[in-house]
Structure formats: C-alpha cells, structure tokens
Amino acid sequence: MIQRxxxxxxxxxxxxxxxxxxxxxxxxxxxxxxKPFAAAGAADCDRLVWNENCDTNLVNYLARYPGKxxxxxxxxxxxxxxxxxxxxxxxxxENLFIVGxxxxxxxxxxxxxxxxxxxxxxxxxxxxxxADVTLGGPVETAIAPQAKLAGELWDEFKGEMQRCxxxxxxRNACPLxxxxxxxxxxxxxxxxxPGNDAAExxxxxxxxxxxxxxxxxxxxxxxxxxxxxxxxxxIIRKAAAFLExxxxxxxxxxxxxxxxxxxxxxxxxxxxxx
Amino acid sequence: xxxxLLRKTEIAAxxxxxxxxxxxxxxxxxxxxxxxxxxxxxxxxxLDGGRPRKSAKEALYPQKERMFAFEAGAVxxxxxxxxxxxxxxGVRACDLKGIEALDxxxxxxxxxxxxxxxxREAAAIVGLACEKMCPTCFCNSFGIDPYAPPACDVNLxxxxxxxxxxxxxxxxxxxxASLPDADAAxxxxxxxxxxxxHAAENPKVAVDAFVEAVAEVFESPAWEGIVDGCINCGGCxxxxxxxxxxxxxxxxxxHRGQRVRAWDTCMAARFxxxxxxxxxxxxxxxxxxxxxxxxxxxxxxxxSILGCTGCGRCxxxxxxxxxxxxxxxxxxxxxSTASKA
Amino acid sequence: xxxxxxxxxxxxxxxxxxxxxxxxxxxxVESAARDTRLFKVEFxxxxxxxxxxxxxxxxxxxxxxxxxxxxxxxxxxxxxxxxEFCIKRMGEVTQALHNLGEGDAFGIRGPYGNTxxxxxxxxxxxxxxxxxxxxxxxxxxxxxxxxxxxRASFANITIIYGARSPGDxxxxxxxxxWAKRVDVRYxxxxxxxxxxxxxxxxxxxxxxxxxxxxxxxxxxxxxxCGPPIMIKYVLPGLDKLGFAPENIVTTLEMRMKCGIGxxxxxxxxxxxxxxxxxxxxxAELKNMPAEF
Ligand SMILES: Cc1cc2nc3c(=O)[nH]c(=O)nc-3n(C[C@H](O)[C@H](O)[C@H](O)COP(=O)(O)OP(=O)(O)OC[C@H]3O[C@@H](n4cnc5c(N)ncnc54)[C@H](O)[C@@H]3O)c2cc1C
Ligand code: SF4
Ligand code: SF4
Ligand code: SF4
Ligand code: SF4
Ligand code: SF4
Ligand code: FES
Numbered sequence: 001m002i003q004r005x006x007x008x009x010x011x012x013x014x015x016x017x018x019x020x021x022x023x024x025x026x027x028x029x030x031x032x033x034x035k036p037f038a039a040a041g042a043a044d045c046d047r048l049v050w051n052e053n054c055d056t057n058l059v060n061y062l063a064r065y066p067g068k069x070x071x072x073x074x075x076x077x078x079x080x081x082x083x084x085x086x087x088x089x090x091x092x093x094e095n096l097f098i099v100g101x102x103x104x105x106x107x108x109x110x111x112x113x114x115x116x117x118x119x120x121x122x123x124x125x126x127x128x129x130x131a132d133v134t135l136g137g138p139v140e141t142a143i144a145p146q147a148k149l150a151g152e153l154w155d156e157f158k159g160e161m162q163r164c165x166x167x168x169x170x171r172n173a174c175p176l177x178x179x180x181x182x183x184x185x186x187x188x189x190x191x192x193x194p195g196n197d198a199a200e201x202x203x204x205x206x207x208x209x210x211x212x213x214x215x216x217x218x219x220x221x222x223x224x225x226x227x228x229x230x231x232x233x234x235i236i237r238k239a240a241a242f243l244e245x246x247x248x249x250x251x252x253x254x255x256x257x258x259x260x261x262x263x264x265x266x267x268x269x270x271x272x273x274x
Numbered sequence: 275x276x277x278x279l280l281r282k283t284e285i286a287a288x289x290x291x292x293x294x295x296x297x298x299x300x301x302x303x304x305x306x307x308x309x310x311x312x313x314x315x316x317x318x319x320x321l322d323g324g325r326p327r328k329s330a331k332e333a334l335y336p337q338k339e340r341m342f343a344f345e346a347g348a349v350x351x352x353x354x355x356x357x358x359x360x361x362x363x364g365v366r367a368c369d370l371k372g373i374e375a376l377d378x379x380x381x382x383x384x385x386x387x388x389x390x391x392x393x394r395e396a397a398a399i400v401g402l403a404c405e406k407m408c409p410t411c412f413c414n415s416f417g418i419d420p421y422a423p424p425a426c427d428v429n430l431x432x433x434x435x436x437x438x439x440x441x442x443x444x445x446x447x448x449x450x451a452s453l454p455d456a457d458a459a460x461x462x463x464x465x466x467x468x469x470x471x472h473a474a475e476n477p478k479v480a481v482d483a484f485v486e487a488v489a490e491v492f493e494s495p496a497w498e499g500i501v502d503g504c505i506n507c508g509g510c511x512x513x514x515x516x517x518x519x520x521x522x523x524x525x526x527x528x529h530r531g532q533r534v535r536a537w538d539t540c541m542a543a544r545f546x547x548x549x550x551x552x553x554x555x556x557x558x559x560x561x562x563x564x565x566x567x568x569x570x571x572x573x574x575x576x577x578s579i580l581g582c583t584g585c586g587r588c589x590x591x592x593x594x595x596x597x598x599x600x601x602x603x604x605x606x607x608x609x610s611t612a613s614k615a
Numbered sequence: 616x617x618x619x620x621x622x623x624x625x626x627x628x629x630x631x632x633x634x635x636x637x638x639x640x641x642x643x644v645e646s647a648a649r650d651t652r653l654f655k656v657e658f659x660x661x662x663x664x665x666x667x668x669x670x671x672x673x674x675x676x677x678x679x680x681x682x683x684x685x686x687x688x689x690x691x692x693x694x695x696x697x698x699e700f701c702i703k704r705m706g707e708v709t710q711a712l713h714n715l716g717e718g719d720a721f722g723i724r725g726p727y728g729n730t731x732x733x734x735x736x737x738x739x740x741x742x743x744x745x746x747x748x749x750x751x752x753x754x755x756x757x758x759x760x761x762x763x764x765x766r767a768s769f770a771n772i773t774i775i776y777g778a779r780s781p782g783d784x785x786x787x788x789x790x791x792x793w794a795k796r797v798d799v800r801y802x803x804x805x806x807x808x809x810x811x812x813x814x815x816x817x818x819x820x821x822x823x824x825x826x827x828x829x830x831x832x833x834x835x836x837x838x839x840c841g842p843p844i845m846i847k848y849v850l851p852g853l854d855k856l857g858f859a860p861e862n863i864v865t866t867l868e869m870r871m872k873c874g875i876g877x878x879x880x881x882x883x884x885x886x887x888x889x890x891x892x893x894x895x896x897x898a899e900l901k902n903m904p905a906e907f
Contacts, residue, residue, distance in 0.1 A: 029589070029597040030409060036503030036594050056594055060505060163304075165328075165337060167539070169507035173593050185544055194521045194536035195338035225593035227509040228327070229305050297621065311618050336620040341632040344680040347720065349633060352624045384890055385875035388625045492884060492904040519879035522632070522872045526681045533632065533680070538878070545880060546870050549706040552843070554869065554883075554906050572885040 002101060002135045003050035006073055009099055009133060011045040013071050019097050022071035023058045024048040032110040036061060055106040055117060057081060057219040060175040062091050071097040075106070077119065079128035080217030080252025081175045086130075090178060100131025104139045119220030119233045129253045157202065157235050163228045164201035166194065170232055171208060173225035176215050183207055205232070213239040217252045275446075278439040278453035279460055280430065285437075286318045291452065292361055296398075299333040300363040301326045313363070321364050321430070321437070325408050329515030329585065330369040331376055333362050334393045337512075338536045341389070341522070346529045360397040361449070364430065367420035368413045368585035370401050372515025374424055378577035379518055398445050401426035402437075405467060407476045410586030412599055415479040418583060421468040433464035484602045485580070487609040488571050496608040497559040500601045503594035506558050508539035510588030510596075516569065516581045519545075540564045566601070631875055634678045634722025635663040640697065642717050647782025650704045651748060652713060653690075655697050659720065667726065669693055671733070671756035672866065672894045675700070675725030676874045682711035686871045686889070689726060690751040692758035694765070698723075701751040701785060727874045728893050731756050731838065731864060740771040742830045742858075744849050746821045746841025747778050750785055752866050752893075753840055757793075766798065773830045777804040777821035777845075781814035802828050822848035825856075832857035838864045850897065860898035867893050867907055883907045 010022035026037035026047045036056050039045050050073070057078045062070065062085070074082060079100055085091045105120030126139035168184065171177040184192040184204045192204045216236055223232040240251065280288060289298055293315065300319035301308040308323030310330050343350045365373075373394075380390040403420040404411075413420070423429050427446030430437040438456045441447040456464075511517040521538040524531055538545060541561050547553045555561050569581030582598070589597050627633040641655035658664035669675075669689050677700065678684040685708040691699035704713045715721060733756075741760065745753050760769050774793055778784045784803065794801040804817040804824045817824060821841065830837075837858050839849050846865065853863050869881035869888040876890040884904040886892065895903075 028595040029600045030595065033595040035596075056503065061503070165512050167508050167512045168542075169509040169593065172505045172507035185542075193523050193525050193534070194538060195534060196536075197338065221593070225505075225507055225509065227513055227591040229307075299618065309618075312620070332618045333620065336618065339620075340622050341625075342627070342630065347680050348636070349627065349680070349722070352626060354624050354626050354629075357621055357623060379879075380877060383876050385631050385877065387877055388629050388631060389623050392623055392625065393620075492906075518877075520872070520877070522684060522878070524681050524683050531681050533678075533683075535632070535873075535878075538880075540879070548868070548870055549709075560906070567884075568879070568882075572882065575885045 001050075003048070005135050006050050006099060007045045007048050009097075010039055010048055010071055011042045013097055014039065014045065015042045018069065019071040020068040021065060022048070023061055024073045025050065025054045025056070025058075028053070032108060032114065050101070052105075052107045052114065053110070055108075055220070055224060057173075057175055057217075057221045059085065060173065060221065062096075062175070063178060067095075069095050069097070071099065073099045073101060074128055074131065075101055075103040075219070076125045076128045077103075077123065077217045077219035079130050080125065081215075081219055082217075083130050083252040083255055084176055084215045084217065086255065096132075098128075098131045098133075100128030100134040102127050102134060102136035102139050117220055118223065118231065119218050122233075122237060123218065125218075125250070125253065130255055153235055153238050157205075158198065160230045161198045161202040161205060163230060164198070164205065165196050165228060166192070166201050166204060167227060169225040169227060170205075170222035170230075173221040174212065175219075175221070176212050176217075177208065183211075205235075209236055209239050212236070215251050216240060275441040277456040277461065278441070278450045279433075279436050279456040280439045280450075280453055281436045283435075285321070286316065288453070289313065289319060289363060290316060292449070295358060296361045297358050298361045298363055299330070301402075310362075310365075319364050321402060322405075325366060325368075325404070325411065325585065325587070327587075328513045329372050329587065330362055330365045331372055331515050331518075333360060334373065334397060335376060335380070335390055335518065338534050339389055341533045341535060343530070343532045345531075357392075357396060360393060362397055362399045364402040365399055365426065366402060366404060366585070367418050367423045368411070368583040369515045370399065370424040370426050371413070371416070371418050371583040372585070373399070375516040375573070375577070375579050375581060375583070376518055378573075378579050382577075398428075398449055399426040400439075400446075400449070401429040403429060403431045403467070404471065405432050406471060406474055408586060408590070409476070410589040411584065412476055412479050412586055413584040414475050415481045415599075416580065416582070416584045419472075421471065431464040432467045433460040436460055438464040479584070479599045479602050480606060481580075481582075481584075481602065483610075484606045485570055485574060487606045488567065489574075491571070491609055492563075492567070494609060494612060496605055496612065497563045499608065500604055501559045501562055502596055504541075504558055504562055504592075504596045505594060506541045506543070506561055507593065508541040509591045509593070510598075511539040511541055511565065512537060513587040513591050515583055515585055515587075516573075540568065566598075566605070632724070632873070634676070634684075634724045635660065635667070636720050637663075637698070637723050638720050639715055639717050642715075645701060645785045645787075647780070650713075651783075651785060652702055652704075653786070654700045654702060654712070655691075656700070656721075656723070657697060667698070669698075669726035670730035671759050672731040672752065673726040673728045674752075674874075674893065675723045675727065676871075677702075677708070677712060678722040678724070679708060679711040679715070680722065683708045684872070684874075685709055685712075686727075686874055688752035688755070688866075688893075690754045692755050692762065694759055694762040701748065701754075703748050725874065727889055729891065731894050732896070736836050737768045738770065738834075740831065740833070740835035741769050741773070742835055742837040743772075743774045743776075744821060744825055744837060744839040744841070744853075745774070745776045746845040747783060748785065749839075749841035749845070750776055753838060754786060754789075756838065758789075761793075761796070761799070770834070771800065772798065773800040773802070773828065775802045775804075775821060775824055775828055775830075777806070777819075777824060777841075779806045781805050781808050781812050781816075800828075800830075820848070821845050822852050825849060825852045829856060832859075832862070836862045836864060840866050860901055861896055863897035865895060865897065865900070867895060869907060 013019045022039040025034040028034045107114040298313040308320045309327045380387040401423045520535045573581040636659040637656040645651040676684045690701045808814040872878040881888040
C-alpha cells in the first residue's frame with residue numbers, strides 16, 4: 001500500500017536524521033479533503049495519509065524551509081514543477097528526498113460524488129519525471145486527443161475574467177510563482193490596480209500565464225485555489241499546447257534540459273495562443 | 275406585524291413589482307453554486323441554491339468603490355444624485371450578522387464612511403432562513419439562528435410551496451404590504467421547517483471558550499503551530515462577510531482618473547510593508563494571528579462584536595483545508611494549557 | 616459572479632476621503648542629498664483654512680491626484696499662521712510631491728490622529744531626543760512650546776538632535792536659533808562628517824549624546840522620535856536616566872491608507888495608529904504587542 005510505504009520511508013529517513021522534515025498529507029477536516037502536513041519526527045509519521053484526494057502540490061512549500069533537508073511526496077505534475085524549480089536554482093537536489101507516486105489522477109469529493117479533477121482528465125504524464133523512490137504501479141494514459149483543449153478560448157476567457165476577484169490565490173498556490181514582488185503588486189509603475197474589473201483581471205491572468213507558460217507542471221493548484229472556480233487550467237493548457245507545438249517540448253520533464261521559456265515581460269504579445 | 279405569504283411561483287413577479295424603483299440584489303446561479311448579484315429584469319432569485327459563494331457585504335461595500343474622480347490634477351465637483359434604493363433579497367443569517375459587524379466599523383467611531391452609510395440607509399434587507407446547514411456552516415456556534423435572525427426588515431421562512439414573509443420593521447412591512455396574509459397551514463409548515471433545521475444542526479464549536487482564551491493573548495508559540503499549510507492566498511478574507519480592510523489607489527488614463535478603494539487582505543505581505551522595506555508582519559504565522567485576533571479579540575474589544583459569524587465560507591474556499599473551526603479548537607486548548615503552565 | 620454596483624457620488628464636504636486643495640507657498644530643500652524638502656502650504660479655499668485646526672503630534676494625508684496619498688506629520692506649530700510638511704522622498708507619492716514646485720497645488724485631508732499629551736507636560740522640564748526626519752513631528756511641539764504665549768507653561772527645554780551627516784541636519788536656520796536661545800539647551804551630533812565639510816560640531820550617535828548630556832529625569836518628560844535603531848538605544852538610555860515609562864512619549868509609523876480607522880491596516884494589536892496614535896507613551900507601548 002502506498003500510504004504504508006510513505007509512512008515507512010518518512011519514518012526511516014527521519015529516524016536516520018537524513019531529513020529534517022517530511023512533507024506529506026494528513027487527514028482533512030471535511031470529507032474528501034486532506035491537509036498538507038509536515039512530519040517533523042518519527043512519531044508524526046502515522047498521521048501521513050495517501051488517497052485519491054491528495055491534490056495539493058507540496059512543492060509550493062519547499063521555499064518555506066531554506067537550507068533544510070526535506071522529504072516530499074510528489075505526483076507526476078508536482079514533480080514537473082519541482083524539475084522547473086531545480087532548473088531555476090530555487091531548490092537544491094541534494095537537500096531533497098523525493099518520493100514519487102505514479103498517479104491515476106486525483107479526485108474532489110468521496111464515494112459516489114468523487115469527480116476526477118480537470119487537470120487529470122487531460123494529463124498525459126503519469127510517472128514522476130524525478131524521484132528517489134517511485135511508488136505505485138504503472139498507470140495507463142489514454143487521453144483522447146480532443147481532450148487536449150483547443151479552439152477559441154478568448155471569449156470564454158474574457159467571460160470568466162468577469163468573475164475574477166483578483167485575490168491572487170491562484171498565484172499563491174503556484175510553486176512557480178515565486179517572484180518576491182509580483183508584477184501585479186508592484187507600485188512603480190502600478191501595472192495592475194486592486195479591484196475586480198474584468199479587463200485588469202484578464203491582464204493579470206495573461207501576465208501570469210505568460211510567466212508560467214513553458215514552466216507549468218499542470219498540477220491544477222491555481223484552479224483549485226480559485227474561490228470563484230475559474231477554469232484556469234483550460235487557458236494554461238492552451239498556452240502549453242502552443243509552446244509544445246512551437247518548441248516540441250513539454251515543461252518539467254527533463255532534469256537535464258531547461259524548459260522553453262524563462263522570461264516574461266508585461267508587454268509581451270499575449271495574443272499568440274488565444 | 276402580520277406574517278405574509280410569498281408563493282414560490284410568484285417570487286419573480288413580486289420581485290419584478292419592486293424592481294422599477296429599486297436595485298435588487300439576490301442570489302443567482304453561478305457555476306454550480308449561487309452568488310449574490312444585481313438581478314436583471316425578469317430574472318428569478320435562486321433561493322434554494324444553498325449558501326452563496328461570497329457574502330452579501332458586496333452590495334453595501336462593493337469590492338471596488340470610486341471615491342471621487344479627478345481631471346488634470348483637480349477633484350471633479352460632483353452633484354449627489356439619489357440612487358435607486360437597494361433591496362437585498364434573500365440574505366442568509368450569517369450575512370445579516372456580517373452586516374451588523376460592518377456597521378460597527380464603517381458607521382461608528384470618530385469618522386463615518388459616507389459611502390457605506392448612504393448605501394446602508396437606502397437599503398431594505400430581506401433575510402432568508404436556511405433549510406439546512408452546509409457541511410461547513412457553524413453559525414449556530416455564534417448563537418445565530420436563521421429562524422430568529424439578526425437585524426433585517428423581512429425574514430423569509432421556507433414553507434413548502436411558499437415562503438412565510440415575516441416583516442420585522444416598518445420598512446419591511448411596507449415592502450410586503452401587497453402580499454396576502456399567511457394562512458395557518460403555511461405557518462405550520464414554516465414552523466416545521468424551523469424544527470427540522472434545528473434538529474439537523476451541525477455540532478457547535480466552543481466559541482465562547484475561545485474568545486476567553488484569546489482575550490489577552492499575543493505572543494504565543496501556538497500561532498506557529500496552527501499555520502499548517504496556509505499559503506496566505508487571502509481567498510478566505512474575500513469571501514468573508516465581516517472582513518472589511520481596504521486599499522486606496524489612484525487609477526489614471528491620461529489626465530483623467532479616479533481614486534478608488536478596493537478590498538485588501540491582511541494575509542498579504544504587502545499589506546503592512548513600509549516603503550523603507552520594514553515590515554511588522556513578515557511571517558505567515560504573524561499574518562494568521564492578525565486575522566484571528568482581529569476577529570476574536572480586537573473587534574470584540576473595540577466594537578463589542580465578533581468578526582466571525584460562522585458562515586464557514588473560508589473553510590469551503592481554502593485550497594489547503596485550513597479550517598477555522600479546527601484552529602479555534604486547537605488554539606483554545608493550547609492557549610489555556612499554556613496559561614495554566 | 617462579480618457584483619457591479621452603481622457608482623455612488625458623495626459630495627466633497629460629506630466625503631471623508633476627499634482632499635482639500637492647497638498651494639505650495641514656499642518650498643525649500645532641507646538636506647544636502649536633496650531628498651528632504653519643506654513644504655509651506657496655504658489653502659485654496661477659505662472655508663478649508665478655517666476648518667483645519669491641528670495640534671502638535673497630528674498628521675495629514677497628502678495627495679497628488681494620480682499618484683495616491685501618504686501620511687505626513689504636520690511639522691508647523693498651530694501658533695504659526697501657515698501649515699508646513701517636511702517630506703522625505705521614499706516612493707511614488709513622496710516622489711510626486713518632490714516633483715512639484717512653488718505655486719503648484721496638491722491635496723490634503725486631516726488633521727488626523729491624537730496629539731502630544733500637553734497637559735501632562737505643563738510645568739515640567741522637557742527633553743526632546745530626535746534623529747533624522749524624526750525631528751519633523753517634534754518640531755511642531757518645540758515651536759509651540761517656544762512661542763511667547765506658551766513658553767512660561769514649561770520649565771527647562773533640552774533638545775538633542777542628530778543626523779547621519781551635517782548635510783542631513785534639517786531646519787538648519789531654526790536649529791541655529793534654538794542654539795542661540797538662552798531658554799533652550801540645544802545639543803547636536805552627526806554620525807559622521809565628510810572630511811571636506813566645515814562641520815565643527817560633535818560626531819557620534821544620538822544615544823551617546825543623550826548619555827553625555829544626561830538630562831535630569833526630575834520633574835521631566837522626554838519626547839523622542841527617530842529611526843527604529845535609534846529608538847532602540849534611546850529608550851534604555853532614558854530608562855537609565857530615571858525617566859518612568861509614563862514620562863517617555865514617542866510617535867509611531869505604520870503603513871496607512873485611510874487615516875480614519877476604517878481600512879484596518881495600521882493597527883498594533885487593538886490600537887489603530889491613525890486614530891489612537893501616532894503618539895503613545897512608553898507605558899502605553901509596553902501594554903501593546905511589539906508588532907511595529
Ligand atoms: C503618522 C505618520 C507620520 C509621518 N510623517 C512623515 C513626515 O513628516 N515626513 C516624511 O517624510 N515621512 C513621514 N511618514 C512616512 C511616510 O508616510 C512614508 O514615507 C510614505 O507614506 C511613503 O509613501 P510613498 O508613496 O512615497 O511610497 P510608496 O511605497 O510608493 O507608497 C506606498 C503607500 O503605502 C503607504 N506607506 C508606505 N510606507 C509607509 C510608512 N512608512 N508609513 C505610512 N504609510 C506608508 C502609503 O499609503 C504610501 O502611499 C509618516 C508616516 C506616518 C504613519
Ligand atoms: S500554473 Fe497552475 S497548474 Fe501550472 S504549476 Fe502553477 S499552480 Fe500548477
Ligand atoms: S484565484 Fe481566481 S479569483 Fe483569485 S485572482 Fe486567481 S483567477 Fe482571479
Ligand atoms: S487560510 Fe486558506 S484561504 Fe485563507 S489565506 Fe490561508 S490558504 Fe488561503
Ligand atoms: S472567518 Fe470564515 S467562518 Fe468566520 S465569518 Fe469569515 S468567512 Fe465566515
Ligand atoms: S452559516 Fe448559518 S445562516 Fe449562513 S448559510 Fe449556513 S446555516 Fe445559513
Ligand atoms: S490607516 Fe486605515 S485604519 Fe489606520
């Protein structure tokens with residue numbers, strides 16, 4: 001069982017003092033929810049869980065523990081964001097003990113109400129591209145090509161941006177949004193004002209997407225964080241598909257070669273993929 | 275005041291009859307849930323859609339509000355035109371309590387927020403009793419009862435194929451004057467709805483013990499302990515009925531512009547950042563402490579009201595399942611053992 | 616669903632966020648680095664001039680339309696027939712203010728905040744300890760006390776002032792006047808003086824000068840304002856001299872927006888610096904969380 005294996009690995013590494021912390025999941029307070037959980041000692045390891053609700057991308061927490069040796073559970077999408085962070089020198093490989101899990105997809109809810117999360121419906125990468133140990137059997141991927149979202153999204157995107165409240169939760173949930181001063185919050189010059197008007201929300205979201213295109217691991221963290229349930233994955237995948245076609249490369253798959261894009265400017269042409 | 279009867283089939287027509295002279299804000303379907311919004315002509319309020327995604331505070335305290343316009347460096351003179359008065363139709367009890375909390379901040383103290391005051395005074399508020407609690411609702415822990423609601427002008431209580439509309443103020447009485455009196459059968463059904471609601475209430479969270487435990491606390495190792503996975507995203511504060519912090523910014527296009535205020539969140543690091551780079555609240559734990567103490571200690575002392583109504587929205591939207599109910603329990607325990615030690 | 620509410624218009628005299636127009640009557644550069652300027656302003660509308668009554672310790676929100684607002688202490692004394700602000704260039708708004716020239720207009724709203732507790736200072740010896748731009752808020756009170764109608768209400772007045780360099784000493788002509796007055800004990804220091812300056816005074820930090828001057832705490836009140844690092848050493852210095860926390864007064868800074876206790880930004884615990892402050896005694900601060 002994967003949960004048992006995670007607990008065992010975490011306990012061994014913590015007892016051997018090979019790591020200071022193990023980042024995993026614990027039971028949540030609502031049915032169908034888990035909580036991110038940092039096990040600091042062997043005694044905490046019984047609380048680690050693994051189930052189909054383990055959606056949060058734990059890579060987002062690595063920046064919280066600079067210099068610490070950390071064990072971490074990653075799904076394939078999470079691992080892809082980790083690969084990007086390694087390319088960008090945001091984390092040190094030697095400080096990590098990575099437990100990868102082959103992933104059949106994560107779900108929202110429990111039992112009959114459980115629904116596969118949107119990013120998983122379109123996910124082609126079912127094996128973590130980086131891991132010290134990989135748990136779980138191989139997972140077949142059968143994504144119908146039409147699920148690779150294409151077509152006119154601009155109108156839909158504009159419509160969705162009417163609902164955006166510019167809380168920036170999507171950004172905070174994203175392990176790749178680590179700029180110390182986000183372009184949306186800088187004041188000189190002020191590029192994005194606070195508030196909720198659709199045009200500026202679209203500007204913010206396009207700016208963010210341009211910034212993560214070619215880096216995004218497609219973990220769905222942004223969309224899950226959105227209190228307005230805006231389907232951000234759709235648009236991000238459109239950008240990813242565009243880059244894949246142009247550069248023939250998916251982000252975060254190869255530890256050796258860095259991704260297609262690394263730079264961003266708010267004046268970049270945003271129209272290319274819409 | 276006599277309870278009136280509003281048949282479900284007649285809601286649209288009733289609302290329509292109020293509409294020409296009023297702006298109406300009511301719950302409407304929104305991506306599988308419902309949200310309060312300005313009702314367009316002929317639209318039907320979604321009164322059975324459960325707890326709206328965001329609180330009703332937006333109607334009185336919009337996310338973004340223009341404070342004045344300016345042109346070429348001078349404030350534009352403005353004449354004050356009366357707005358069509360507002361009707362908030364179908365407001366949940368937790369949100370009614372939230373409005374009470376906003377009142378204490380924005381209407382009272384040395385200064386009055388003229389924008390909130392103007393909207394508030396022009397508004398009539400129609401409450402809506404919930405048929406059942408959502409899994410995250412815990413308004414009962416604050417003594418809030420949708421069947422004996424916090425201040426509103428009319429309260430709608432579900433009664434099968436209709437709502438019993440109980441006027442609670444003169445304004446409310448005038449609003450529902452055109453409706454027929456409620457009959458005995460519907461009144462009985464409404465009473466049963468209340469009984470059914472109360473019988474199926476969610477377990478209570480020990481709020482009083484918590485308020486007592488945090489009454490004088492500031493420094494404590496307990497804060498680090500409850501941060502958990504909170505990513506300081508602020509989603510919780512935007513959906514909350516009582517959160518009222520705002521930012522003020524100037525928006526300009528050429529020589530024209532406007533000064534606006536827009537909701538802000540204490541969960542963001544920039545919230546307290548000085549230009550010099552100094553920041554009194556740098557860690558997630560410090561910001562979480564601010565959010566909790568503002569609601570359960572500072573507002574209690576300054577405004578004699580709590581900054582939480584138990585609406586549960588922050589629990590529902592949190593991407594990492596940071597659960598205020600759980601935090602209240604854990605903090606009460608840790609703070610009271612710490613004070614005994 | 617985002618709710619768009621109709622735009623609400625509130626007449627300026629009812630709108631607590633609407634600034635009153637002022638004109639820069641006189642502008643002077645106060646620091647050698649040119650990053651601090653003194654703005655003497657006059658109201659464009661007579662009714663605003665009449666309405667604006669401040670006390671030492673209070674501040675105003677200064678606004679440049681299109682750039683925003685910044686809280687700035689009113690550095691002039693109510694005994695003076697004009698209003699002055701001493702502003703250090705820091706970010707967007709303060710830069711925009713620095714771009715203005717004599718005759719240009721900007722906006723102010725206020726006065727806001729509490730005042731220096733003058734009643735408790737009457738009949739006492741007064742010790743001012745200021746560093747850098749921290750003199751700006753104290754200057755209002757100093758000039759108030761030195762005014763002929765008020766001078767007799769206070770006993771000895773000692774002023775200890777320091778800046779990073781001779782060029783950073785603000786209000787130079789006024790400092791010279793204070794130094795000349797027989798009823799003021801004025802002491803000044805700079806952290807360091809460049810070799811080419813003709814500065815003749817003391818070199819050293821403000822807390823060191825405080826130790827040297829060692830003003831008596833007998834029947835005395837100390838009022839201090841300056842950079843956090845200075846305050847950190849001045850407070851123990853005053854304690855050593857025997858100043859009780861109730862007799863040490865300081866003025867605080869927190870990031871602000873509304874200035875009127877609504878925006879929820881400037882609180883230290885339950886206290887809002889914009890309405891309960893910015894002036895606090897050390898005794899009050901000791902009962903407040905150390906989150907500033
Ligand atoms: C009560 C009080 C009195 C002050 N008196 C003076 C004075 O006499 N002279 C002087 O030069 N400075 C004074 N300051 C500091 C001054 O307010 C800041 O330097 C200024 O707000 C920086 O704004 P900015 O627009 O240039 O910077 P930006 O970084 O572009 O603006 C950010 C915004 O954040 C807020 N803000 C940022 N830093 C501060 C801060 N330290 N304090 C308050 N709000 C802040 C303001 O609303 C500001 O407009 C005072 C501050 C306070 C609270
Ligand atoms: S953009 Fe969204 S899906 Fe992509 S890595 Fe960031 S959080 Fe995950
Ligand atoms: S999380 Fe959703 S509502 Fe918030 S800024 Fe992102 S897209 Fe907008
Ligand atoms: S508690 Fe949850 S919703 Fe609130 S800031 Fe933290 S992570 Fe975001
Ligand atoms: S803190 Fe959470 S539960 Fe309490 S009122 Fe706000 S959103 Fe609702
Ligand atoms: S918290 Fe209470 S009033 Fe609010 S929606 Fe839930 S049951 Fe209704
Ligand atoms: S500045 Fe807004 S509350 Fe103090």
